[in-house]
Amino acid sequence: MGRVRIVDVARRAGxxxxxxxxxxxxxxxxxxxxxxxxxxAAQELGYRPSRVARTLRTQRARIIGLLISDIENPFFTxxxxxxxxVAYAHDYAVFxxxxxxxxxxxxxxxxxMVAERVTGVLISPTREQGxxxxxxxxxxxxxxxxxxxxxxxxxxTVVVDNVGGARRLVEHLLDDGYREIGAILPPxxxxxxxxxxxxxxxxxxxxxLEPRSAWIRTGPPVQAExxxxxxxxxxxxxxxxxxxxxxxxxxxxxxxxxxxxGLSIPGDVALVAFDDMDWMAxxxxxxxxxxxxxxxxxxxxxxxxxxxxxDPDRPVEEVxxxxxxxxxxxxxxxxxxxxxxxxxxxxxxx
Amino acid sequence: MGRVRIVDVARRAGxxxxxxxxxxxxxxxxxxxxxxxxxxAAQELGYRPSRVARTLRTQRARIIGLLISDIENPFFTxxxxxxxxVAYAHDYAVFxxxxxxxxxxxxxxxxxMVAERVTGVLISPTREQGxxxxxxxxxxxxxxxxxxxxxxxxxxTVVVDNVGGARRLVEHLLDDGYREIGAILPPxxxxxxxxxxxxxxxxxxxxxLEPRSAWIRTGPPVQAExxxxxxxxxxxxxxxxxxxxxxxxxxxxxxxxxxxxGLSIPGDVALVAFDDMDWMAxxxxxxxxxxxxxxxxxxxxxxxxxxxxxDPDRPVEEVxxxxxxxxxxxxxxxxxxxxxxxxxxxxxxx
DNA sequence: ACTGGAGCTGAAATCGATTTCAGTCGATTT
DNA sequence: AAATCGACTGAAATCGATTTCAGCTCCAGT
Numbered sequence: 091m092g093r094v095r096i097v098d099v100a101r102r103a104g105x106x107x108x109x110x111x112x113x114x115x116x117x118x119x120x121x122x123x124x125x126x127x128x129x130x131a132a133q134e135l136g137y138r139p140s141r142v143a144r145t146l147r148t149q150r151a152r153i154i155g156l157l158i159s160d161i162e163n164p165f166f167t168x169x170x171x172x173x174x175x176v177a178y179a180h181d182y183a184v185f186x187x188x189x190x191x192x193x194x195x196x197x198x199x200x201x202x203m204v205a206e207r208v209t210g211v212l213i214s215p216t217r218e219q220g221x222x223x224x225x226x227x228x229x230x231x232x233x234x235x236x237x238x239x240x241x242x243x244x245x246x247t248v249v250v251d252n253v254g255g256a257r258r259l260v261e262h263l264l265d266d267g268y269r270e271i272g273a274i275l276p277p278x279x280x281x282x283x284x285x286x287x288x289x290x291x292x293x294x295x296x297x298x299l300e301p302r303s304a305w306i307r308t309g310p311p312v313q314a315e316x317x318x319x320x321x322x323x324x325x326x327x328x329x330x331x332x333x334x335x336x337x338x339x340x341x342x343x344x345x346x347x348x349x350x351x352g353l354s355i356p357g358d359v360a361l362v363a364f365d366d367m368d369w370m371a372x373x374x375x376x377x378x379x380x381x382x383x384x385x386x387x388x389x390x391x392x393x394x395x396x397x398x399x400x401d402p403d404r405p406v407e408e409v410x411x412x413x414x415x416x417x418x419x420x421x422x423x424x425x426x427x428x429x430x431x432x433x434x435x436x437x438x439x440x
Numbered sequence: 441m442g443r444v445r446i447v448d449v450a451r452r453a454g455x456x457x458x459x460x461x462x463x464x465x466x467x468x469x470x471x472x473x474x475x476x477x478x479x480x481a482a483q484e485l486g487y488r489p490s491r492v493a494r495t496l497r498t499q500r501a502r503i504i505g506l507l508i509s510d511i512e513n514p515f516f517t518x519x520x521x522x523x524x525x526v527a528y529a530h531d532y533a534v535f536x537x538x539x540x541x542x543x544x545x546x547x548x549x550x551x552x553m554v555a556e557r558v559t560g561v562l563i564s565p566t567r568e569q570g571x572x573x574x575x576x577x578x579x580x581x582x583x584x585x586x587x588x589x590x591x592x593x594x595x596x597t598v599v600v601d602n603v604g605g606a607r608r609l610v611e612h613l614l615d616d617g618y619r620e621i622g623a624i625l626p627p628x629x630x631x632x633x634x635x636x637x638x639x640x641x642x643x644x645x646x647x648x649l650e651p652r653s654a655w656i657r658t659g660p661p662v663q664a665e666x667x668x669x670x671x672x673x674x675x676x677x678x679x680x681x682x683x684x685x686x687x688x689x690x691x692x693x694x695x696x697x698x699x700x701x702g703l704s705i706p707g708d709v710a711l712v713a714f715d716d717m718d719w720m721a722x723x724x725x726x727x728x729x730x731x732x733x734x735x736x737x738x739x740x741x742x743x744x745x746x747x748x749x750x751d752p753d754r755p756v757e758e759v760x761x762x763x764x765x766x767x768x769x770x771x772x773x774x775x776x777x778x779x780x781x782x783x784x785x786x787x788x789x790x
Numbered sequence: 791a792c793t794g795g796a797g798c799t800g801a802a803a804t805c806g807a808t809t810t811c812a813g814t815c816g817a818t819t820t
Numbered sequence: 821a822a823a824t825c826g827a828c829t830g831a832a833a834t835c836g837a838t839t840t841c842a843g844c845t846c847c848a849g850t
Contacts, residue, residue: 095836106800111838119798138555142496143836146805151492161524162517171511174536185533186524205488313718345722368663369719372695445806456830461808469828493806496835793850803840810833819824 094135103131114139145207152182154395155203155211159191159311164367165338165384166214169236172388173212180396182209191216191310204229210395214238217279232398236391239281246398248391248409252282252364255380255413256289256336259362262378262415263332264297267424268360272305272330274319274340283308286336286364305330309340316343324351324359331424332360338367345373360421364413376418383411444485453481464489495557502532504745505553505561509541509661514717515688515734516564519586522738523562530746532559541566541660554579560745564588567629582748586741589631596748598741598759602632602714605730605763606639606686609712612728612765613682614647617774618710622655622680624669624690633658636686636714655680659690666693674701674709681774682710688717695723710771714763726768733761 100107105124112120113128120128131137145151154177158166170186177184185208187199193216203211204225210232215221219241226233234246263271273290276283287308294301305323309315316339323330324347335341341363348355355361355375363370366381390409398404450457455474462470463478470478481487495501504527508516520536527534535558537549543566553561554575560582565571569591576583584596613621623640626633637658644651655673659665666689673680674697685691691713698705705711705725713720716731740759748754 096838097836107837108800108802108839109798112799115838119796121798124799140496140836141556142492142501143805144838146490146492146496146807147836147838149805161511161521162514164512164514164517167512167514167517171538174511174538183535186536188521188524206491342718342722349722367719368692369717369723372692372699373719373722374724446808447806457807458809458830458832459828462829465808469826471828474829490806493835494808496837497806497808499835791850794848796847797845799842799844801840801842804838806835808834810831812829812831814829815827817825817827820822 094137096137096139099128099131099135099137102135103127149207150209151207153185153206153208154182154392155185155187155199155206155208155213157187157189157196157199157203157211157213157215159189159214159216161186161188163339165365165382168384169214169388169391172385173392176389176392176396189216191312193217193220197222201225203231207231210234210399212236212391212395213240215240218281230402232395232402234391234395234398236387237282244406246394246407248387248394248411249282250382250387250411250413252285253289253292255364255382256286256334257293258289258415259364259378259380260290260293260334261296262417263334263360263362263421264293264299266360266421268332268421269299270302270305270328270331271334272302272323272332273307273334273336274316274323274344275306275308275336276311276340277308280311283311283336290334302330311337311339313339313343313346316340317347318343320344320347321351324348324353330359332356332362332421335361335363338363338365341365341370341377355420356422356424360424362421366416371418375420377420378418379416380413381416382413386411444487446487446489449478449481449485449487452485453477499557500559501557503535503556503558504532504742505535505537505549505556505558505563507537507539507546507549507553507561507563507565509539509564509566511536511538513689515715515732518734519564519738519741522735523742526739526742526746539566541662543567543570547572551575554581557581560584560749562586562741562745563590565590568631580752582745582752584741584745584748586737587632594756596744596757598737598744598761599632600732600737600761600763602635603639603642605714605732606636606684607643608639608765609714609728609730610640610643610684611646612767613684613710613712613771614643614649616710616771618682618771619649620652620655620678620681621684622652622673622682623657623684623686624666624673624694625656625658625686626661626690627658630661633661633686640684652680661687661689663689663693663696666690667697668693670694670697671701674698674703680709682706682712682771685711685713688713688715691715691720691727705770706772706774710774712771716766721768725770727770728768729766730763731766732763736761 096107096110100110105128109120109124110128113125141152156173161167161170174184189196196216211226212234214237215235223233236248239247239249275287278284291301304326307319307323309319335344353359362378364380366379370377370379394407446457446460450460455478459470459474460478463475491502506523511517511520524534539546546566561576562584564587565585573583586598589597589599625637628634641651654676657669657673659669685694703709712728714730716729720727720729744757
């Protein structure tokens, strides 16, 4: 029961509530004997301090704000679960906000975080810059960016190696003989989008190829956009032999488009994608993907925040996690070497 | 900013904080003129009352506890999102707890709800009975069951028509000519599992058939169990021509098993399942499913709770939502009518 | 022996709201 | 003219913790 108040413990231990508070907060200046008595009394009564009263007095709630785009996206679901696990273990509550990729909603919630005086904030920002963190700074509320970076390099950050991951994925396409490669990516205003494009570029360039802009499209990471862009790219003549999709929702949209266009994978078009989800092993063919360690991402971010809270002056840290290539069947060795590859760029139209 | 306190508003309006409180709570006994002044002052200062202080004084936090089995299950994700939307709109926060289908964890969290003095609790119980709600009752914290029922009929409940849905789904199999039907279901200790079995039974019985117990297995609604049970059923001789799977995670497991066994759908075995998920339309063949209105489920539950809070004496209500049959390709007309159907039961071995 | 300081303790202030209670004012009743 | 009542208002108590501040004891240093 939560009925027991601090004065009840104090009475039972024969001390004042001040002493009880000191003992429970592990503060010095309490005789060991009293400390024992208080601890015993608290134990016996099953005392649990009221967070509400504590928060009112200290002006700081044990709450971690978590701003993500959408909890219905399994990528974030797993991340959220990790944050909650860590938070609960340290007696923090989590205040979850869905920004829906909408900067205004994001700002609204950020202001709310200040008003609610949360202890710290984890954010997967809708864009790299323009996010107003003045309020947080003034209120001395630490911020950790997760999954996507912020322009401001003074914030702790946890991200995956998007450049390397994308590069590896595209290299896998190249190794299988594909040269005419299209891509659907999140926009460059989101760091993960830009970095994945960078990885694509590096992979191609390393083999003396150039990205074909007519086959490369970017858009908000939502399913509808993936569908639209895939239809656009695959409706062109000529169309690419392979597609690199840079986000799980875009992938789902692209798959729908490919189905509706009556194309087969990997025969008509090969596919590699960023992010793995349970079902991607079950579709036919299974998708070759770069799996992100989503749970780890959330865990690392939450732990980074807690460390920052413990020591506000520690140097800014950036954690870089490595994604994992999972090879399935959506990309098989391609036999088309008869055609002169040197013309790929020359025949470009965009 | 949240810097403005009630006394600031009071000072600005030239009244006491008591009057401000009365105005903002819409209580009587305030001169209309003062009311206006207070409202104006509050508006100008952008006053937002501190929930912390309010909670301490009223001994009631504006928090809705939400106990589900696992936020990583998309079924619940959507439900959670609905609850949060409704809650936020009414200035409630949501306290989310993952029970992981573990009754002990569930009980722990229920006790925590009491300790935290939440306003109300939404629960998708791990089992029908044995859930100890004494604490909640004593603390007068209302409870709403969602997705699954509780034995105690005095609690408000929001569920889908599991019997009807399962029956409709199995009838669809029967209409396509299948007679030898296996099933993988959640256990009868969970009401949805029992009800879906009931639906199966009704559908069969209505056509003069009996369920074949050798082909019917139940287990905790997790993927691994779906895999295990599907292998078990499909490894038998003879094996059923069709499978009815009663839960999304079980379905995912079953699909893996079918793949690993090298069976094709619907050629070797047809499949219908409860619950729809985005990817079920994308696998090949697309799955014929009974889609549950998950968002609606959450919304209805949250709203029911709010209504109960407004009027604690209103009669207990049960909301029954209707699932929707989505026909895809995992179950096609079956041609095997040459075989005498009357022997189906006679040839049973379990 | 006196001073200073460290160790320890509890009374009381504090956080920001709600709510009780006592009281004022003006109109109506007796 | 006094009593009564209803409408209205604000001072102060209250929720349960933390923290300040003042005071006490005891011991070391001069």
